[in-house]
Amino acid sequence: MLSIQNLTVAVDTKTILNGLTLAVPNGEVHAIMGPNGAGKSTLGYALAGRPNYSVTGGTATFNGEDLLDKGVHERAAAGLYLSFQYPLEIPGVPALTFLRTALNAQRKLRGEDEVSAPDFLRRVREVAKSLKIDMDMLKRPLNVGFSGGEKKRMEVLQMAMLEPKFLILDETDSGLDIDALKVVSDGVNALRSSDRGMLVITHYQRLLDHIKPDKVHVLVAGRIVKSGGPELALELEARGYDEYLGVAA
Amino acid sequence: MAAVKETIDTVAKLETYEHGFVTDIEMEFAPKGLNADIVRFISAKKNEPAWMLEMRLAAFERWLTMEEPDWAKVNYTRVNYQDLYYYAAPRKKAGPKSLDEIDPEILKTYEKLGIPLKEQMVLAGVEGAPKYAVDAVFDSVSVITTFKDELKKSGVIFCSISEALREHPDLVRQYLGSVVPVSDNYFAALNAAVFSDGSFVYVPPGVRCPMELSTYFRINAENTGQFERTLIIADKGAYVSYLEGCTAPQRDENQLHAAVVELVALEDANIKYSTVQNWYPGDAEGKGGIYNFVTKRADCRGARSKVSWTQVETGSAVTWKYPSCILRGDDSVGEFYSIAVTNGAQQADTGTKMIHLGKNTRSRIISKGVSAGRSSNTYRGLVSAHAKATGARNFTQCDSLLIGKTCAAHTVPYVEADTAKAQFEHEATTTRLSEDQLFYAMQRGLSQEEAVALLVNGFVRDVLQELPMEFAVEAQKLVAISLEGSVG
Numbered sequence: 001m002l003s004i005q006n007l008t009v010a011v012d013t014k015t016i017l018n019g020l021t022l023a024v025p026n027g028e029v030h031a032i033m034g035p036n037g038a039g040k041s042t043l044g045y046a047l048a049g050r051p052n053y054s055v056t057g058g059t060a061t062f063n064g065e066d067l068l069d070k071g072v073h074e075r076a077a078a079g080l081y082l083s084f085q086y087p088l089e090i091p092g093v094p095a096l097t098f099l100r101t102a103l104n105a106q107r108k109l110r111g112e113d114e115v116s117a118p119d120f121l122r123r124v125r126e127v128a129k130s131l132k133i134d135m136d137m138l139k140r141p142l143n144v145g146f147s148g149g150e151k152k153r154m155e156v157l158q159m160a161m162l163e164p165k166f167l168i169l170d171e172t173d174s175g176l177d178i179d180a181l182k183v184v185s186d187g188v189n190a191l192r193s194s195d196r197g198m199l200v201i202t203h204y205q206r207l208l209d210h211i212k213p214d215k216v217h218v219l220v221a222g223r224i225v226k227s228g229g230p231e232l233a234l235e236l237e238a239r240g241y242d243e244y245l246g247v248a249a
Numbered sequence: 250m251a252a253v254k255e256t257i258d259t260v261a262k263l264e265t266y267e268h269g270f271v272t273d274i275e276m277e278f279a280p281k282g283l284n285a286d287i288v289r290f291i292s293a294k295k296n297e298p299a300w301m302l303e304m305r306l307a308a309f310e311r312w313l314t315m316e317e318p319d320w321a322k323v324n325y326t327r328v329n330y331q332d333l334y335y336y337a338a339p340r341k342k343a344g345p346k347s348l349d350e351i352d353p354e355i356l357k358t359y360e361k362l363g364i365p366l367k368e369q370m371v372l373a374g375v376e377g378a379p380k381y382a383v384d385a386v387f388d389s390v391s392v393i394t395t396f397k398d399e400l401k402k403s404g405v406i407f408c409s410i411s412e413a414l415r416e417h418p419d420l421v422r423q424y425l426g427s428v429v430p431v432s433d434n435y436f437a438a439l440n441a442a443v444f445s446d447g448s449f450v451y452v453p454p455g456v457r458c459p460m461e462l463s464t465y466f467r468i469n470a471e472n473t474g475q476f477e478r479t480l481i482i483a484d485k486g487a488y489v490s491y492l493e494g495c496t497a498p499q500r501d502e503n504q505l506h507a508a509v510v511e512l513v514a515l516e517d518a519n520i521k522y523s524t525v526q527n528w529y530p531g532d533a534e535g536k537g538g539i540y541n542f543v544t545k546r547a548d549c550r551g552a553r554s555k556v557s558w559t560q561v562e563t564g565s566a567v568t569w570k571y572p573s574c575i576l577r578g579d580d581s582v583g584e585f586y587s588i589a590v591t592n593g594a595q596q597a598d599t600g601t602k603m604i605h606l607g608k609n610t611r612s613r614i615i616s617k618g619v620s621a622g623r624s625s626n627t628y629r630g631l632v633s634a635h636a637k638a639t640g641a642r643n644f645t646q647c648d649s650l651l652i653g654k655t656c657a658a659h660t661v662p663y664v665e666a667d668t669a670k671a672q673f674e675h676e677a678t679t680t681r682l683s684e685d686q687l688f689y690a691m692q693r694g695l696s697q698e699e700a701v702a703l704l705v706n707g708f709v710r711d712v713l714q715e716l717p718m719e720f721a722v723e724a725q726k727l728v729a730i731s732l733e734g735s736v737g
Binding site for chain 1: 683684685686688689690691692693694695696697699703704706707708709710711
């Protein structure tokens with residue numbers, strides 16, 4: 001269970017999250033929706049430990065462990081995976097090298113053995129196939145010159161390989177055409193399991209047609225102003241956020 | 250991939266300059282200071298032919314009239330040339346005939362440096378095993394050259410320059426100083442006057458040298474300048490790949506290293522020269538460290554000859570070094586691949602000169618500068634085409650990577666064409682190691698140092714690929730180690 005209590009986060013000196021409380025039990029998928037500037041991405045970054053996103057109040061725990069006192073890579077090794085809205089390009093580092101280095105770094109932190117090269121390659125081949133990623137693309141530097149859709153598929157490939165316990169998907173649908181959206185969503189859905197939680201951050205309801213949430217939360221001005229079932233997303237799609245903007249102010 | 254892992258392991262293990270130990274051996278020194286008598290002393294110690302002494306004395310006379318260059322973008326306390334020892338040698342009897350005759354302390358040093366001399370000897374008899382003939386230069390003197398006999402079978406001469414002066418004086422006389430004349434520059438003149446040892450390679454016509462040749466240079470003694478001289482000749486159609494590695498102990502005072510390397514490639518010959526330079530860089534405040542003032546030049550004398558310089562420069566307090574190619578033969582090719590990493594208070598002013606004299610000559614320059622800490626890293630390069638060099642082509646790419654906010658990177662390209670029929674291209678980029686990339690890699694499980702190592706190794710990848718495989722791994726580790734503590 002990811003449990004967030006009264007979380008306050010400032011970027012530089014500006015407070016972005018302002019007493020956010022949220023709980024995502026293992027096995028559930030929760031969606032966070034909200035207008036631009038509400039703090040959706042900030043929530044993902046703060047949980048992942050991005051520098052300059054300072055937690056000024058509140059707590060966040062994962063399966064009872066304090067997340068906030070851990071370093072970025074330790075949170076990753078504890079099972080937290082953030083799928084970036086804009087995945088970074090890593091020049092000169094082939095995707096396969098990056099992935100294997102990351103996987104082994106996490107395993108080392110957890111006190112596990114390194115994955116052997118043949119095992120690693122076998123698994124990558126399977127996952128790449130399911131995501132319609134050509135193995136040749138994995139020999140190229142990670143994300144360099146990749147299209148928006150290819151980058152998002154690479155994010156899903158990485159999560160499938162790293163097998164995190166909790167996923168945060170930040171605007172995973174942005175920049176995807178219908179076909180790519182389907183491939184990416186199928187990839188994410190394949191990772192749904194009773195011991196894995198997910199937080200899906202999105203502007204649009206359309207992603208939730210593909211990745212069906214158990215709960216939907218409305219984030220406005222740094223806090224959750226309403227929570228409900230999947231039907232809440234449809235409601236928001238029809239009526240917009242106007243009625244909540246007053247609530248938050 | 251394994252290399253990256255090894256990089257990471259090594260970084261985790263090491264906290265400081267790895268080669269900062271001093272070996273305790275009995276040394277023989279020439280008196281401190283520099284004058285014509287010292288030059289004579291060195292020459293006499295080496296039983297050199299008379300012409301060599303004359304050349305040394307001429308160089309010394311010339312040096313006295315020259316000024317230390319100050320155009321490079323480096324600041325340092327000038328060397329007091331009268332306060333240095335110009336000759337320091339491990340005390341020994343006649344030249345060692347086998348490893349058993351070498352001071353075991355020296356062997357221990359080389360073992361620490363990861364040069365398995367003994368293993369090499371054992372391997373000599375094993376078919377198919379990878380082989381590297383090693384010449385080890387300790388302070389001023391070459392202590393041992395391995396695989397000499399095996400090389401001799403193919404006609405390759407690989408020995409110390411002192412030995413070459415005794416055994417092959419005509420060859421040495423023909424080529425020594427023909428690429429870097431004694432009057433070339435201040436440090437080259439000094440080197441010509443007092444050089445004490447170095448390596449000599451001759452590959453006869455049509456011979457492909459059967460193994461990698463390498464020399465390890467080690468400065469050990471205090472207040473000692475190291476002036477080695479390397480001369481490599483690839484005769485018509487010959488091929489040789491040569492690698493040099495350098496380390497020094499950690500000392501508070503600066504030490505001078507002023508080497509000269511001359512390469513001669515005759516028709517259709519091919520020389521690949523790689524350097525992994527890890528001299529002691531001084532401490533974080535800039536105290537101590539090696540002054541690396543080196544002149545390296547190749548003469549592509551014959552048609553269709555090719556010389557390729559690859560350097561990984563991570564050490565030295567101050568670097569002043571421009572491995573160059575004179576593309577004299579028609580259709581000759583020069584290449585320069587460089588990684589220069591500076592951290593702490595290091596200063597590097599390095600690059601290359603590609604001088605196109607022959608027709609349809611081609612050159613390629615790929616330079617990757619990485620600066621961190623308060624260091625300064627300058628690429629300085631000249632590409633020129635003589636009026637007769639029609640069809641000359643050059644491609645230059647200079648990339649600089651900055652880590653942190655207190656370092657500097659400079660690119661100073663000189664391009665001169667005296668013919669309209671030359672085609673020169675220059676590309677340059679400067680980027681900062683991005684916080685976002687670091688965060689991204691760390692979110693996937695890498696620690697900050699692992700992330701820096703991975704990103705920097707990605708940045709220099711094009712050049713690492715040019716190194717012989719085994720050394721690429723070593724170089725990758727070095728780059729990571731040199732950048733320890735450079736972020737955050």
